[in-house]
Amino acid sequence: MERIKKLFDKTKPSKDRGGEAESIALEFLKQQGMRLIARNYHCRNGEIDLIMEQSGTLVFVEVRYRKTSVFGSALESIDARKKSRIIHCASHYLSTQKVSKPTRFDVVALSPNTRRLDIDWVPDAFQI
Numbered sequence: 247m248e249r250i251k252k253l254f255d256k257t258k259p260s261k262d263r264g265g266e267a268e269s270i271a272l273e274f275l276k277q278q279g280m281r282l283i284a285r286n287y288h289c290r291n292g293e294i295d296l297i298m299e300q301s302g303t304l305v306f307v308e309v310r311y312r313k314t315s316v317f318g319s320a321l322e323s324i325d326a327r328k329k330s331r332i333i334h335c336a337s338h339y340l341s342t343q344k345v346s347k348p349t350r351f352d353v354v355a356l357s358p359n360t361r362r363l364d365i366d367w368v369p370d371a372f373q374i
Contacts, residue, residue: 267311268295271354274365280305289338292331297339303348306336308371311356324353329372 272282275298284297296307308324353371357364
C-alpha cells in the first residue's frame with residue numbers, strides 16, 4: 247500500500263514514480279511465480295525494465311505507468327519504435343550473456359483508478 251501511495255504522490259519526480267511502478271510490477275510478477283534475473287538492463291539503444299524467468303523461459307518485461315489516460319493508456323504507449331528498442335536490447339542481452347532459452351516479451355501496465363492501482367499483465371505481448 248505504501249508503494250501505491252508513492253506512485254500517486256504528484257510531488258515526486260516522474261523518474262521516482264517510474265521506479266515505484268517497476269517495483270510494484272516486480273512484486274506482482276514474483277507472486278505469479280516468476281524469478282528476477284536482472285533489473286534495468288541497458289544497452290546502447292535501449293533498456294529492458296525487468297528480465298525474469300518463468301518455467302525455463304526468459305521473459306523480457308516492459309513496465310508502463312500512466313497517471314492519466316488523456317494521451318492513451320499505458321498499454322497503448324508501446325509503439326513500434328519502443329518495441330524495436332526492446333527487441334534490440336533483448337538480442338544484445340542474449341548474445342552477451344550467451345543465453346539460449348526460449349524467450350518472450352511481456353508488458354505490465356499500471357494505471358491509477360480512484361485511489362487504487364489497476365495492473366494489466368500481458369504475457370507474450372509482442373513477437374520478434
